[in-house]
Amino acid sequence: QVQLVESGGGSVQVGGSLRLSCAASGYTGSLDCMGWFRQVPGKEREGVAAIDSDGSRSYADSVQGRFTISQNNAKNTVYLRMNSLKPEDTGMYYCAAECATGLIYRLLMLDEYRSWGQGTQVTVSS
Numbered sequence: 001q002v003q004l005v006e007s008g009g010g011s012v013q014v015g016g017s018l019r020l021s022c023a024a025s026g027y028t029g030s031l032d033c034m035g036w037f038r039q040v041p042g043k044e045r046e047g048v049a050a051i052d053s054d055g056s057r058s059y060a061d062s063v064q065g066r067f068t069i070s071q072n073n074a075k076n077t078v079y080l081r082m083n084s085l086k087p088e089d090t091g092m093y094y095c096a097a098e099c100a101t102g103l104i105y106r107l108l109m110l111d112e113y114r115s116w117g118q119g120t121q122v123t124v125s126s
Contacts, residue, residue, distance in 0.1 A: 002027045002115040004095045009120030012085055016124070020080040022095030022117060031098040035107055036069065036079040037120070038091040045094065047108025049080060052099075058107040062088070085124045091121040 008020040024031060035050030035058075049069040050058045057069055068081040078095065096113035099106075106112045 003033070004097055004115055004117035006080070006093065006095045006117045006120040008104050009093060009122045011123040011125065013049075014086060014124060016085050016126045017081070017083045018085065018122060020093055020095075020120060020122075022078045022080075024076045024078075024095075024097055027098075030075055031097050032102045032105060032111060033097070033112075034071070035079070035096045035113060036080045037094045037096060037110070038089075039119075040091040045110055047110070048098070050107035051100055052084065052094075052104060052107060056104055058104055058122065082122070085122075087124050087126055090124050091119050091124060094119045 003024055003026040004024055006022045012018055033052040036048045037045045038048050039045040049067055050061050051069045055067055066084045070079045093115040098114040100112050
Protein backbone atom coordinates (compact mmCIF):
# COMPACT_ATOMS: atom_id res chain seq x y z
CA GLN A 1 0.00 0.00 0.00
CA VAL A 2 1.15 3.52 -0.70
CA GLN A 3 2.41 5.51 2.27
CA LEU A 4 1.55 9.20 2.25
CA VAL A 5 3.09 11.78 4.56
CA GLU A 6 1.72 15.31 4.68
CA SER A 7 3.54 18.38 5.93
CA GLY A 8 3.29 22.16 5.82
CA GLY A 9 0.22 22.77 7.91
CA GLY A 10 0.10 25.47 10.56
CA SER A 11 -1.64 28.56 11.80
CA VAL A 12 -2.04 31.61 9.61
CA GLN A 13 -4.08 34.78 9.61
CA VAL A 14 -6.88 35.53 7.19
CA GLY A 15 -5.48 36.39 3.80
CA GLY A 16 -2.28 34.49 4.39
CA SER A 17 -0.78 31.60 2.48
CA LEU A 18 0.47 28.09 3.15
CA ARG A 19 1.92 25.33 1.02
CA LEU A 20 1.16 21.74 1.92
CA SER A 21 3.28 18.84 0.72
CA CYS A 22 2.51 15.15 0.46
CA ALA A 23 5.28 12.64 -0.17
CA ALA A 24 4.35 9.19 -1.46
CA SER A 25 6.40 6.01 -1.04
CA GLY A 26 6.04 2.25 -1.01
CA TYR A 27 4.78 1.75 -4.53
CA THR A 28 6.13 0.71 -7.88
CA GLY A 29 5.44 2.36 -11.18
CA SER A 30 3.66 5.68 -11.04
CA LEU A 31 0.67 7.06 -9.23
CA ASP A 32 -2.29 7.72 -11.45
CA CYS A 33 -3.69 10.56 -9.42
CA MET A 34 -3.42 12.32 -6.09
CA GLY A 35 -5.73 14.59 -4.21
CA TRP A 36 -6.24 16.79 -1.18
CA PHE A 37 -9.23 16.58 1.11
CA ARG A 38 -10.13 18.44 4.29
CA GLN A 39 -12.28 17.76 7.28
CA VAL A 40 -13.53 19.67 10.29
CA PRO A 41 -15.02 17.99 13.36
CA GLY A 42 -18.62 17.00 12.84
CA LYS A 43 -18.50 17.32 9.07
CA GLU A 44 -17.77 14.97 6.21
CA ARG A 45 -14.38 14.95 4.62
CA GLU A 46 -14.57 16.95 1.40
CA GLY A 47 -12.49 17.06 -1.74
CA VAL A 48 -10.42 20.21 -2.21
CA ALA A 49 -8.15 19.61 -5.20
CA ALA A 50 -6.83 16.72 -7.26
CA ILE A 51 -4.52 16.05 -10.17
CA ASP A 52 -4.42 13.08 -12.52
CA SER A 53 -1.58 11.48 -14.42
CA ASP A 54 -2.07 13.80 -17.40
CA GLY A 55 -1.82 16.86 -15.19
CA SER A 56 -5.51 17.64 -15.38
CA ARG A 57 -6.70 19.39 -12.23
CA SER A 58 -9.97 19.49 -10.38
CA TYR A 59 -10.90 21.99 -7.66
CA ALA A 60 -13.78 22.47 -5.28
CA ASP A 61 -15.76 25.62 -6.06
CA SER A 62 -14.90 27.03 -2.65
CA VAL A 63 -11.16 27.09 -3.39
CA GLN A 64 -11.14 27.76 -7.14
CA GLY A 65 -8.79 30.63 -7.91
CA ARG A 66 -7.15 30.53 -4.48
CA PHE A 67 -5.63 27.05 -4.27
CA THR A 68 -3.27 25.40 -6.73
CA ILE A 69 -2.35 21.73 -6.82
CA SER A 70 0.90 20.63 -8.44
CA GLN A 71 3.35 17.73 -8.56
CA ASN A 72 7.08 17.32 -8.76
CA ASN A 73 8.62 15.84 -11.90
CA ALA A 74 8.85 12.38 -10.38
CA LYS A 75 5.12 12.57 -9.56
CA ASN A 76 5.75 11.23 -6.08
CA THR A 77 5.07 14.46 -4.25
CA VAL A 78 2.00 16.61 -4.55
CA TYR A 79 1.70 20.16 -3.30
CA LEU A 80 -1.22 22.38 -2.41
CA ARG A 81 -0.53 26.08 -2.54
CA MET A 82 -3.22 27.91 -0.59
CA ASN A 83 -3.56 31.67 -0.98
CA SER A 84 -6.05 34.19 0.37
CA LEU A 85 -6.93 31.84 3.19
CA LYS A 86 -10.26 32.22 4.96
CA PRO A 87 -11.44 30.98 8.36
CA GLU A 88 -13.62 28.42 6.57
CA ASP A 89 -10.46 26.83 5.15
CA THR A 90 -9.59 25.66 8.64
CA GLY A 91 -9.46 21.90 8.98
CA MET A 92 -7.37 18.77 8.84
CA TYR A 93 -6.00 18.33 5.35
CA TYR A 94 -5.47 14.83 4.03
CA CYS A 95 -3.56 13.59 1.05
CA ALA A 96 -5.00 10.73 -0.99
CA ALA A 97 -3.67 8.50 -3.77
CA GLU A 98 -4.34 5.34 -5.78
CA CYS A 99 -7.46 6.12 -7.75
CA ALA A 100 -10.10 3.53 -8.45
CA THR A 101 -11.13 4.90 -11.86
CA GLY A 102 -9.03 7.99 -12.58
CA LEU A 103 -12.05 9.69 -14.12
CA ILE A 104 -11.71 13.42 -13.68
CA TYR A 105 -15.29 13.89 -12.48
CA ARG A 106 -14.54 11.46 -9.61
CA LEU A 107 -11.25 12.97 -8.44
CA LEU A 108 -12.86 14.89 -5.56
CA MET A 109 -14.86 11.91 -4.32
CA LEU A 110 -13.80 10.09 -1.17
CA ASP A 111 -14.37 6.59 -2.50
CA GLU A 112 -12.13 7.21 -5.51
CA TYR A 113 -8.99 6.75 -3.39
CA ARG A 114 -7.47 3.73 -1.70
CA SER A 115 -4.60 5.29 0.25
CA TRP A 116 -4.70 8.14 2.75
CA GLY A 117 -2.21 10.09 4.80
CA GLN A 118 -2.55 10.99 8.47
CA GLY A 119 -3.35 14.62 7.83
CA THR A 120 -1.90 18.03 8.62
CA GLN A 121 -3.82 20.72 10.48
CA VAL A 122 -4.50 24.12 8.94
CA THR A 123 -5.92 26.88 11.13
CA VAL A 124 -6.91 30.25 9.73
CA SER A 125 -7.72 32.94 12.26
CA SER A 126 -9.02 36.47 11.90
